[in-house]
Amino acid sequence: xxxxxxxxxxxxxxxxxxPALAVTLLFGVLKxxxxxxxxxxxxxxxxxxxxxxxxxxxxxxxxAASAVLFGGVTIALDHVTFRPLRERGGITLMVASLGLGFIxxxxxxxxxxxxxRSFTYELARPFRFFDVRMNRExxxxxxxxxIAMGAMYFLLxxxxxxxxxxxxxDNPLLALARGIESPHVIxxxxxxxxxxLAVAGVLVAMDRAxxxxxxxxxxxxxxxxxxxxxxxxxxxxxxxxxxxxxxxELSTLAISPNYRIGVPLVVLALILVxxxxxxxxxxxxxx
Amino acid sequence: xxxxxxxxTTVVCFSAILAxxxxxxxxxGGMVNFGLAGFYSLGAYACALLMLKAGANTFIAAVxxxxxxxxxxxxxxxxxxxxxxxxxxxxVTLGVGEMLRLVSLNEDWLTKGALGLAGIPRPxxxxxxxxxxxxxxxxxxxxxxxxxxxxxxxxxxxPFGRIVRAVREDDVVAATLGxxxxxxxxxIFAIGGALIGLAGSLHAFYYQYIDPTQFSYIVxxxxxxxxxxxxxxxxxxxxxxxxxxxxxxxxxxxxxxxIPALDAxxxxxxxxxxxxxxxxxxxxxxxHGFLRxxxxxxxLEREGSRSGERQGQxxxxxx
Numbered sequence: 001x002x003x004x005x006x007x008x009x010x011x012x013x014x015x016x017x018x019p020a021l022a023v024t025l026l027f028g029v030l031k032x033x034x035x036x037x038x039x040x041x042x043x044x045x046x047x048x049x050x051x052x053x054x055x056x057x058x059x060x061x062x063x064a065a066s067a068v069l070f071g072g073v074t075i076a077l078d079h080v081t082f083r084p085l086r087e088r089g090g091i092t093l094m095v096a097s098l099g100l101g102f103i104x105x106x107x108x109x110x111x112x113x114x115x116x117r118s119f120t121y122e123l124a125r126p127f128r129f130f131d132v133r134m135n136r137e138x139x140x141x142x143x144x145x146x147i148a149m150g151a152m153y154f155l156l157x158x159x160x161x162x163x164x165x166x167x168x169x170d171n172p173l174l175a176l177a178r179g180i181e182s183p184h185v186i187x188x189x190x191x192x193x194x195x196x197l198a199v200a201g202v203l204v205a206m207d208r209a210x211x212x213x214x215x216x217x218x219x220x221x222x223x224x225x226x227x228x229x230x231x232x233x234x235x236x237x238x239x240x241x242x243x244x245x246x247x248x249e250l251s252t253l254a255i256s257p258n259y260r261i262g263v264p265l266v267v268l269a270l271i272l273v274x275x276x277x278x279x280x281x282x283x284x285x286x287x
Numbered sequence: 288x289x290x291x292x293x294x295x296t297t298v299v300c301f302s303a304i305l306a307x308x309x310x311x312x313x314x315x316g317g318m319v320n321f322g323l324a325g326f327y328s329l330g331a332y333a334c335a336l337l338m339l340k341a342g343a344n345t346f347i348a349a350v351x352x353x354x355x356x357x358x359x360x361x362x363x364x365x366x367x368x369x370x371x372x373x374x375x376x377x378x379v380t381l382g383v384g385e386m387l388r389l390v391s392l393n394e395d396w397l398t399k400g401a402l403g404l405a406g407i408p409r410p411x412x413x414x415x416x417x418x419x420x421x422x423x424x425x426x427x428x429x430x431x432x433x434x435x436x437x438x439x440x441x442x443x444x445x446p447f448g449r450i451v452r453a454v455r456e457d458d459v460v461a462a463t464l465g466x467x468x469x470x471x472x473x474x475i476f477a478i479g480g481a482l483i484g485l486a487g488s489l490h491a492f493y494y495q496y497i498d499p500t501q502f503s504y505i506v507x508x509x510x511x512x513x514x515x516x517x518x519x520x521x522x523x524x525x526x527x528x529x530x531x532x533x534x535x536x537x538x539x540x541x542x543x544x545x546i547p548a549l550d551a552x553x554x555x556x557x558x559x560x561x562x563x564x565x566x567x568x569x570x571x572x573x574x575h576g577f578l579r580x581x582x583x584x585x586x587l588e589r590e591g592s593r594s595g596e597r598q599g600q601x602x603x604x605x606x
Contacts, residue, residue, distance in 0.1 A: 033374045035321070035381070084571045091319055091373050095511060096570050098321060102508050103563035106556035113552060216504070220382040227375060258393040265382035272366045272375055 003132050005249050011138045013225075013245025014145035015207065016218065018200035020225035020237040021152060022193035028169030028232035029182075029189045030082065032093040033223065037197055039104030040077075041215035044070040044194070045201035046108045049210055052119050059121045059202075067198040074194030075187050101216065109212040116209035119202075137206045148199055149238060152192075156234060161188050169232050221248065224264030228271055230281020240279065243267075293421050295533060300428035301489035303529035304435050305506075306513035307522065308482030311439060314519035315448075316475035317455030318364070319377040322384020323510055326480060328502035329387050330356045330487020332398055335407045335497055340397075345410040345492070353484035359383075360480025364473045384507075392499045403498025407491050428489055432526070435482060439522040442478070451475055452520075508562045509536075515569045518576025527577065535561065 019037050026034045044066055051062035081100050085093050126135040156162035167175040168185050176182060204214055225244045229236020248263045255262070271278060305327060312318045320326070334352035337343040343351060366379050391398045398404065415423050442448045450471050453461040458468045491497055509532050517528025539558045543549060549557065569576070 027374075033378060035377075081567055088570075088574065091313075091317065091377075092570055092574070094319060094374065094377055095515075096567050098511070099508070099563040099566035099570075102504065103560050103567075106559040106563070109556040110553050110560065220378075220385055223378040223381070227378065231374070256393065258389055259386070261382065261385055261389065265379070265386055268375075268379055268382060269366050272379065273368055276369045276375070 002253070003130070005253060006246060007132045007134065008138075009246035009249030010242060011141055011207070011245070012221075012249055013242035015141055015200065015203050016221050016225050016245055017145055017238045017241035018148055018196045018203070019218065019222045020229070020241045021149075021234055022196040022200070023222055023226045024229065024232055024234055024237040025165070025169075025189050025196075026193050027226070029165060029186055030086075030093070031172075032090040032097070033226075033231070034193075035094060035097040035219065036077070036081075036100040036104060037193075037222065038215035038217070038219040039101035039108075040070075040074065040194070040197045041201035041204065041218070042108050042212055043073075043104045043201075044198035045205040045210055045214065046112055048198070048202050048205070049112070049117060049119060052121075053117070056120075059119050062119075063199070063202045066202075067195045070198040071191035071194035074190045074197070078186065078190045105212050105216060112212075114212060116211040118210055119206065137203075141203045141207060144199060144203060148196065152196075152234060155192070161185070165189055220261055220268075221245075221264045224268045227268055228278055230278025233278065233280040236278055236280030290421065293425050295537070297421070297425045297428045297493060299526075299529050299533050300425070300432045301486045301493065302509065302513065302533065303432055303526045304482055304489065305486035306510050306517070306525040306529050307432075307435050307439060308479040308486060309510045310479075310514045310517070310519065310522070310525045311442075311451075311482065312476055312479035314514055314521070315443070315455060316451050316472070316479070317373060318367075318472060318476055318479075319373055320380045320476075320479070321377050321507065322363075322380035322382070322387070323483065324502045324504055324506040325384030325387030326356055326360065326483045327487045327490070327506055328391055328497075328499065329359065330484035331491040331497045331502070332391055332404070332487075333484065334488035335404045335491045336397065338408050339404060339406070345408060345412075349410075349485065349488040352488045353481040356484030356487065357477040357481040360483075361473045361477040364476035365469075367472050368469055388499060388502065391502070398499075401499060403496060405496045407495045407497065409492045409495065424493060427492075431485065431489065435485070436522050436526070443522065447471075447474070505559060508559060508566070512562050512566050512569075514576075515566060516576055521576065524576055531577070532562070535565070 019041060023034060023037055026037075047066040047070060048059070048062050051057045051065060052059050055062075057065070077100065081096055082093055085096055124136040126133050127139070128134070154162075156166060164175070164180045164185050165188065167178065167180055168182060172182065175185075201215065204218065208214060221244055222241075225241035226237050227240070228243060229238070229240030244264050244267060247267065248260045251263045252260060305323075309320055309323055312320050330352045333355045334348045337348035337351045338345065363379060363383055367376055392400055394400070409420070409424065410427060411423055412420070442451070450461065450466050453464070453466065454468055454471050454475070461471070462468050490501075494501070512535075513525055513528035513532045515528070516531045517524025517526070536558060539554070539561060542557065543554055
């Protein structure tokens with residue numbers, strides 16, 4: 001029972017990790033927490049649904065196509081919504097992102113209704129290691145997350161655009177002085193975030209159900225993971241996500257599963273009071 | 288038709304009080320509240336339960352609801368103890384709101400869960416015939432809205448009002464000038480919370496029945512829209528903002544005649560899409576809301592009479 005809960009928590013964690021990474025990358029470059037990520041996950045998952053269940057594409061192909069497509073959508077959304085507000089400060093951008101989240105979730109609801117749906121793919125029996133049961137969705141989630149994390153690590157550490165993103169995250173003015181074009185970096189960050197959110201959307205929809213509030217249900221956990229790891233720190237987001245996932249699942253042994261969300265909330269409050277910069281963030285410096 | 292207008296005006300009144308609460312927290316004090324729907328539901332549930340379970344009368348129940356929401360708000364504001372960045376605070380409020388929603392949905396022994404609470408008593412409900420009751424509630428709502436705006440105007444002109452705006456504009460400067468920023472934030476959030484609790488109580492009186500679906504995130508969208516449309520920081524603006532949202536919502540009923548193919552659920556999501564798009568467009572093109580000039584005139588006159596000269600655009604509140 002304990003082992004199983006621990007394992008489920010790890011799976012929840014790796015699923016939170018992808019959107020948390022997207023949040024932290026977006027925050028690093030754009031300096032505001034994007035509350036639209038929940039709605040974005042939902043819309044991306046419904047895009048996959050349209051290609052997979054309605055057009056009959058295999059799930060992997062549909063997911064890959066949607067991920068790339070949704071990267072483009074994210075760039076477009078940023079261009080239309082956030083670019084005109086860039087100079088107005090974090091609060092305005094946050095409120096706009098909340099509005100965008102409402103719009104996206106309800107666009108999905110408008111076209112597909114509130115009923116839960118699922119993708120078309122072959123179901124398989126759960127595997128069993130000792131006394132830990134693992135179904136195929138969980139295995140896929142682990143594998144895909146691991147690949148995505150590896151790719152992100154490579155991208156951020158070894159490629160010019162990754163270096164540029166880290167430079168802008170670290171010090172936008174210095175990056176500008178060194179000739180790094182921020183519009184290009186912003187476009188790339190949005191594209192990567194869009195891909196991550198689309199992949200996360202598919203994994204969540206496979207694990208739970210495909211329904212309009214699926215993304216916003218994860219919002220608190222995702223932000224808690226990102227803040228726990230230190231907003232702006234990609235490695236921190238991953239480790240934060242695992243901690244949040246495991247802690248949430250373990251809490252169900254003691255308290256009602258309905259209040260699972262209390263765990264990320266409490267973690268968030270504790271972090272803010274005792275270690276505001278997060279586990280891996282830069283120490284907080286006042287102006 | 289008259290009856291419809293009376294009911295709508297009542298709804299606008301308590302929506303305006305809700306928006307005024309948000310406006311004080313966010314518009315004046317710079318503290319975003321993304322858990323608004325949860326705090327609002329806490330107000331409604333606290334008011335209803337104080338009457339149904341504890342046997343309080345309507346007045347005490349409403350005051351109790353205000354106190355409870357204010358107390359929780361103050362507690363939440365304490366997380367800004369070390370971090371004063373608004374980003375983090377917004378995330379915490381989002382989580383608290385979600386938590387409150389879950390409590391109202393799952394604690395069946397207290398809130399009857401998804402069934403909701405029915406038969407909520409109303410102020411003077413026994414003394415007035417049901418067919419005339421709408422006038423009474425309208426009068427109460429109007430009086431409370433007027434009281435709310437008066438109190439907020441008084442606060443805005445008081446020394447505390449200046450601290451509130453100073454904390455919004457730049458908390459470091461406020462702290463440098465010897466103001467205790469954390470205490471100011473706790474009070475800002477608690478006062479806004481009390482208003483949200485009051486609005487929740489009126490909501491319970493108006494519908495006489497509450498359930499968790501009434502307090503979905505749609506409330507947040509409407510309230511933010513009302514504050515943005517009315518002009519952030521403007522106490523009179525929220526009234527027009529709330530009325531504007533109401534017109535927008537009631538107007539969107541005609542969409543059904545325009546596009547008959549839409550079903551009720553689609554119409555509901557279309558409304559939120561309209562609100563969301565409107566919110567973003569207002570933020571981009573009308574960041575000071577529709578009442579910007581009006582508010583500026585008041586501000587300028589006050590500043591002018593004090594310093595003896597008009598200060599022009601420099602007095603425009605920054606967002």
